[in-house]
Amino acid sequence: MERNLKILEDFLKIPTISAQNKGLKEARDFLTSILRELNFEVRVFPKEEVIFASTRDNSSQSKKTLLFYNHYDVQPPEPLSQWQSEPFQPVVKDGRIIARGVADNKGDLIVRLLAVKELLQEAQGKLPCKVKFILDGQEEIGSPNLEKFARAHPKLLEADGCIWEGGSRTSEGRLTLELGYKGILSVELVVKTAKNEMHSSYGGIAPNAAWRLTSALSSLRDTRGRILIKGFYDNVKKRDKEAKELLKKLPTSWRVELKEAGVRKSFFPSSNTQSKKRLYFSPEINIDGITSGYQGKGHKTILPPEAQAKIDFRLVPNQKPEEILRKLKVHFKKKGFNELKILSRSGYPAGQTSPKHPYVKLISRVVKEVSGKEPILYPNSPGSSPQYLFSSRMPCVGIGIGHPKARVHGANENVLLKDLIQGVRIIKEIITAFK
Amino acid sequence: MERNLKILEDFLKIPTISAQNKGLKEARDFLTSILRELNFEVRVFPKEEVIFASTRDNSSQSKKTLLFYNHYDVQPPEPLSQWQSEPFQPVVKDGRIIARGVADNKGDLIVRLLAVKELLQEAQGKLPCKVKFILDGQEEIGSPNLEKFARAHPKLLEADGCIWEGGSRTSEGRLTLELGYKGILSVELVVKTAKNEMHSSYGGIAPNAAWRLTSALSSLRDTRGRILIKGFYDNVKKRDKEAKELLKKLPTSWRVELKEAGVRKSFFPSSNTQSKKRLYFSPEINIDGITSGYQGKGHKTILPPEAQAKIDFRLVPNQKPEEILRKLKVHFKKKGFNELKILSRSGYPAGQTSPKHPYVKLISRVVKEVSGKEPILYPNSPGSSPQYLFSSRMPCVGIGIGHPKARVHGANENVLLKDLIQGVRIIKEIITAFK
Numbered sequence: 001m002e003r004n005l006k007i008l009e010d011f012l013k014i015p016t017i018s019a020q021n022k023g024l025k026e027a028r029d030f031l032t033s034i035l036r037e038l039n040f041e042v043r044v045f046p047k048e049e050v051i052f053a054s055t056r057d058n059s060s061q062s063k064k065t066l067l068f069y070n071h072y073d074v075q076p077p078e079p080l081s082q083w084q085s086e087p088f089q090p091v092v093k094d095g096r097i098i099a100r101g102v103a104d105n106k107g108d109l110i111v112r113l114l115a116v117k118e119l120l121q122e123a124q125g126k127l128p129c130k131v132k133f134i135l136d137g138q139e140e141i142g143s144p145n146l147e148k149f150a151r152a153h154p155k156l157l158e159a160d161g162c163i164w165e166g167g168s169r170t171s172e173g174r175l176t177l178e179l180g181y182k183g184i185l186s187v188e189l190v191v192k193t194a195k196n197e198m199h200s201s202y203g204g205i206a207p208n209a210a211w212r213l214t215s216a217l218s219s220l221r222d223t224r225g226r227i228l229i230k231g232f233y234d235n236v237k238k239r240d241k242e243a244k245e246l247l248k249k250l251p252t253s254w255r256v257e258l259k260e261a262g263v264r265k266s267f268f269p270s271s272n273t274q275s276k277k278r279l280y281f282s283p284e285i286n287i288d289g290i291t292s293g294y295q296g297k298g299h300k301t302i303l304p305p306e307a308q309a310k311i312d313f314r315l316v317p318n319q320k321p322e323e324i325l326r327k328l329k330v331h332f333k334k335k336g337f338n339e340l341k342i343l344s345r346s347g348y349p350a351g352q353t354s355p356k357h358p359y360v361k362l363i364s365r366v367v368k369e370v371s372g373k374e375p376i377l378y379p380n381s382p383g384s385s386p387q388y389l390f391s392s393r394m395p396c397v398g399i400g401i402g403h404p405k406a407r408v409h410g411a412n413e414n415v416l417l418k419d420l421i422q423g424v425r426i427i428k429e430i431i432t433a434f435k
Numbered sequence: 436m437e438r439n440l441k442i443l444e445d446f447l448k449i450p451t452i453s454a455q456n457k458g459l460k461e462a463r464d465f466l467t468s469i470l471r472e473l474n475f476e477v478r479v480f481p482k483e484e485v486i487f488a489s490t491r492d493n494s495s496q497s498k499k500t501l502l503f504y505n506h507y508d509v510q511p512p513e514p515l516s517q518w519q520s521e522p523f524q525p526v527v528k529d530g531r532i533i534a535r536g537v538a539d540n541k542g543d544l545i546v547r548l549l550a551v552k553e554l555l556q557e558a559q560g561k562l563p564c565k566v567k568f569i570l571d572g573q574e575e576i577g578s579p580n581l582e583k584f585a586r587a588h589p590k591l592l593e594a595d596g597c598i599w600e601g602g603s604r605t606s607e608g609r610l611t612l613e614l615g616y617k618g619i620l621s622v623e624l625v626v627k628t629a630k631n632e633m634h635s636s637y638g639g640i641a642p643n644a645a646w647r648l649t650s651a652l653s654s655l656r657d658t659r660g661r662i663l664i665k666g667f668y669d670n671v672k673k674r675d676k677e678a679k680e681l682l683k684k685l686p687t688s689w690r691v692e693l694k695e696a697g698v699r700k701s702f703f704p705s706s707n708t709q710s711k712k713r714l715y716f717s718p719e720i721n722i723d724g725i726t727s728g729y730q731g732k733g734h735k736t737i738l739p740p741e742a743q744a745k746i747d748f749r750l751v752p753n754q755k756p757e758e759i760l761r762k763l764k765v766h767f768k769k770k771g772f773n774e775l776k777i778l779s780r781s782g783y784p785a786g787q788t789s790p791k792h793p794y795v796k797l798i799s800r801v802v803k804e805v806s807g808k809e810p811i812l813y814p815n816s817p818g819s820s821p822q823y824l825f826s827s828r829m830p831c832v833g834i835g836i837g838h839p840k841a842r843v844h845g846a847n848e849n850v851l852l853k854d855l856i857q858g859v860r861i862i863k864e865i866i867t868a869f870k
Contacts, residue, residue: 019733076735082631141733182636186734195697196517199844200747201617201817203721204660204713206693207702210722210744211652218653221646225639258641261740262630264774267642278639286638287645288737289728294745298454298576299621299781300511301747301819302723302844305696309645310729312635312736339699346734382636384736409634409737 005092007034008110008420011072012090012099018073018141024049027072031109031135038116039125040133043156048145049073049137052156055130061123062435065130067159069390070109071139074101075409082411098414103406105165107415108423109135111401112163115427128435132159136386139165142186142346143386150389161359161434162390163427166400169419170253175367175375175426178398179355180391182283183315184384185324185347191216191340194305197293206303207339210292213307216337220285220311225278227285229324229331237318239281242355243379247276250376254279256404280380284314313347314384321347351388351396355379359395366429367399371422399426440527442469443545443855446507447525447534453508453576459484462507466544466570473551474560475568478591483580484508484572487591490565496558497870500565502594504825505544506574509536510844517846533849538841540600542850543858544570546836547598550862563870567594571821574600577621577781578821585824596794596869597825598862601835604854605688610802610810610861613833614790615826617718618750619819620759620782626651626775629740632728641738642774645727648742651772655720655746660713662720664759664766672753674716677790678814682711685811689714691839715815719749748782749819756782786823786831790814794830801864802834806857834861 011030016023028044031051035042040053051072077087077100085091090099097107112133119127134157136143150157169175193207200208221227239247252272269275278284288311293304313324325345332340353360355377367375381398390396401423407413446465451458463479466486470477475488486507512522512535520526525534532542547568554562569592571578585592604610628642635643656662674682687707704710713719723746728739748759760780767775788795790812802810816833825831836858842848 019731019735075737076729076731076733078729078731078735079632140736184736186736188734193699193702194693196695196842197514197845198692198696198698199818200721200723201749201819202689202692202714203719203749204717204817205689205704205710206696206698208722210725211656214649214652214722214725215658217646217649223650254637254640257633257637258629260631261633261641263633263641264628266773267628269640275640279637282639284638286635286736286738287643287649287728288635288735289730289739290645290649290725290742291727291730293722293724294511294513295724295726295743296454296511296513298511299623299745299747300454300513300723300844301575301619301621301721302510303721304724307725308730310734312734314636314638338701382639383634384636407631409735410632 004114008107009090011106011110012102013088015088016073016101016137017076018138019076024073024137027137031072034113035133038113038120045149048149050146050149051135053133055127059125060127060130062129064435065132065159066431066434067132067134067162067390068112069134069136069162070112070165071105071136072109073137073140074104075140084412095418096414096416098412100413103402103413103415104408107420108166108400111420111423112427115424115431118424119428119431128432131431142184143348144346146386146389147348157390157393159394162394162396163430164387164396164398165385166402167398168400168402168404168406170251170376171256171404173371174373175371175399176378177363177367177375178378178381179360180352180380181350181383181385181387182380183319183321183348183350183388185313185315185321185345187311187325187345188343189213189216189309189311189340190343191307192305193339197302197305200301200303203303208303209307210304212337212339213292213309216332216340217287217309219335225284227283229327231327232324235318236283236316246355246377246379247280250276250378253404260405260407261410279382280378281316283316283319286312288312315350317350317352320349348386349388351391353391353395353397357395360397362433363397363399363430366433367426370426370429439549443542444525446541446545447537448523450523451508451536451572452511453573454511459508459572462572466507469548470568473548473555480584483584485581485584486570488568490562494560495562495565497564499870500567500594501866501869502567502569502597502825503547504569504571504597505547505600506540506571507544508572508575510575514846519847530853531849531851533847535848538837538848538850539843542855543601543835546855546858547862550859550866553859554863554866563867566866577619578783579781581821581824582783592825592828594829597829597831598865599822599831599833600820601837602833603835603837603839603841605686605811606691606839608806609808610806610834611813612798612802612810613813613816614795615787615815616785616818616820616822617815618754618756618783618785618823620748620750620756620780622746622760622780623778624648624651624744624746624775625778626742627740628774632737632740635736635738637738643738644742645739647772647774648727648744651767651775652722652744654770660719662718664762666762667759670753671718671751681790681812681814682715685711685813688839695840695842696845714817715813716751718751718754721747723747750785752785752787755784783821784823786826788826788830788832792830795832797868798832798834798865801868802861805861805864
């Protein structure tokens with residue numbers, strides 16, 4: 001394992017921050033070199049920030065194809081002050097690896113490469129089935145080019161089943177299999193009311209961009225989170241019986257994550273039923289950040305001429321990002337926020353795989369065999385992923401090395417070493433069983 | 436004038452940013468040295484950040500005392516990118532001096548010192564009346580120690596009339612005399628919902644400090660600016676007939692300032708009557724800055740665990756800052772914002788001088804004689820100043836070298852050289868007439 005850990009550590013040291021267009025070329029070089037060593041046919045699409053890799057025709061025992069989707073970009077590590085170690089200097093401590101991206105999604109990517117490597121070594125260079133990798137370098141900024149890639153190269157996406165980028169496990173070690181992902185629409189809102197700051201004594205007659213933005217944001221939802229954009233819920237697909245049954249059985253594992261993040265007790269949700277619905281089946285709107293005016297020490301009494309917010313919508317099946325964006329624009333116009341501009345939109349719709357599919361049963365069986373525990377089927381993940389591009393063509397299951405205290409997207413992101421080792425075994429068995 | 440300009444320039448080079456506790460000692464040394472050269476008795480109160488200076492008993496022709504209040508601190512210069520020159524490197528260009536603090540309030544302070552200097556030179560070291568200076572180093576952060584100073588040293592504040600820190604003129608050169616100032620209450624709001632960031636996919640069940648703060652701020656006023664804190668308007672003093680008459684006559688000069696700040700046309704107020712009321716007679720609430728979550732490039736989909744806002748209230752006669760603060764706390768508690776904390780409050784009440792006072796008539800007459808134009812009496816300034824400490828003891832009039840494009844508190848703050856020269860003449864004539 002130690003030599004393998006070295007590969008993961010080297011990968012984690014590359015600060016692949018897609019939001020800042022950093023480290024991506026270096027990561028492409030790193031990954032293509034490993035894939036070529038494994039005798040994969042590799043094609044790099046730098047413009048779409050995608051790496052495609054496939055086993056050669058003569059190096060698999062069956063013609064069936066298993067496709068792995070992963071991403072090599074990570075979220076920005078800020079705020080740095082909350083990290084106990086450098087985010088891009090992986091640290092092994094108390095049985096875990098701590099680094100930005102180790103849980104989302106570099107750990108899983110390396111686990112899958114290692115599984116392939118071991119299988120090749122064990123079977124003289126032949127895999128049980130054909131394997132493809134589609135590695136995305138822009139997942140954390142909404143995969144803006146993946147759809148274009150999929151449209152331009154439909155042949156590359158052809159496969160019989162897909163293992164999606166990640167998954168988690170409960171604190172009791174039951175793995176989660178994710179059968180669907182929410183869609184997303186990320187937008188930046190900019191309010192510009194003037195060119196320069198004014199003295200705040202003019203507050204009664206001059207505009208204040210911070211007030212305008214605050215009002216604009218408040219107009220988007222009520223205090224309980226119901227979204228007030230006209231027609232926002234129009235196309236939301238009703239969930240079928242199977243999905244609802246699975247939902248009921250899901251554990252309330254989020255309490256661990258809320259606790260881990262130090263959420264104030266008063267904010268813990270009171271109803272589990274309601275929380276499950278919100279988390280897995282409901283579209284949501286979220287503020288990721290706001291900035292306006294004076295933020296330094298002490299007071300500066302001014303009217304900010306500009307205010308910005310980054311927001312994201314989590315979408316459910318049948319909601320189209322471009323339609324939501326249009327409705328958002330209509331909303332602001334109708335409310336009179338003509339000075340508000342929407343910048344840097346990105347997003348994709350939700351994706352789903354039926355829990356009844358034989359592929360889902362096969363993966364469940366393998367997971368149970370290796371881990372000794374029945375996995376938990378999630379009809380949907382709370383997270384977003386451009387899975388729709390794949391799940392519209394083949395069954396897709398998300399499985400990975402995450403755990404409830406992994407702090408995905410947060411400071412001190414981590415995975416457990418034992419989950420890494422188990423992860424490699426599970427992927428090996430899936431590839432073997434799939435043939 | 437050139438040598439005198441040098442004094443002003445040297446003063447402007449000291450970055451006296453009280454909000455950051457910068458440059459204040461240097462400014463105290465600078466000012467006390469000038470005042471001692473002018474044969475003033477000087478007392479420095481470093482803890483209260485106040486300089487007191489008074490003519491000696493034998494150096495005035497009359498026993499009547501004129502008190503000047505000025506401040507030597509300035510607003511922070513940020514955002515620096517909007518400045519055409521360095522804020523603390525004064526530049527003379529097109530007949531104006533550009534530097535942070537030149538209009539508010541360092542220019543006026545130096546004008547008054549120069550007027551005293553010239554009078555002393557012209558009359559062999561004797562001034563027509565006794566002169567006192569109270570120089571405040573914390574005006575821009577709400578003069579948190581001035582009240583304590585005034586209480587501890589009531590004798591030092593004894594005088595027959597007071598010239599307040601500043602004033603402006605219309606674009607036609609009519610000087611404005613300010614007879615009252617709004618009070619102020621500045622507070623910092625901090626919302627903490629968790630210790631760490633969470634992935635924004637938890638938005639449906641986990642708290643978001645940015646949403647909480649946005650809701651809290653929105654609960655404070657309606658979209659037209661009416662403040663929704665219970666009892667906020669309870670004690671607002673009705674204005675008397677004289678003040679109302681003066682208000683009617685006031686020019687709508689704010690249009691120049693709105694234009695100067697590049698305010699979007701759609702935000703120009705439509706009603707002049709309504710605007711006058713808001714600007715001069717109404718209490719207001721203002722957001723000075725907001726900060727929360729991710730503000731870097733691109734997107735980071737997180738739930739911010741913390742959000743902060745700096746706000747200020749502009750108060751009118753009879754509103755007490757401590758009472759408003761109490762009502763604000765009750766408001767947030769009643770609305771359920773228990774996680775919201777109020778930090779770093781500071782403030783003082785409004786102050787007023789009657790337009791009928793003979794002192795006001797004297798100042799008006801002198802201004803008309805020197806400038807050739809009838810001044811405009813402002814029953815109230817839109818701005819705040821701790822004038823109540825003085826106007827409760829003697830008549831107070833604000834007069835200064837400001838102009839409509841002075842950009843007070845903003846980037847490229849400036850005064851006109853010709854207004855500086857006229858300013859010295861006016862102050863000399865006021866001191867002379869006051870005896």
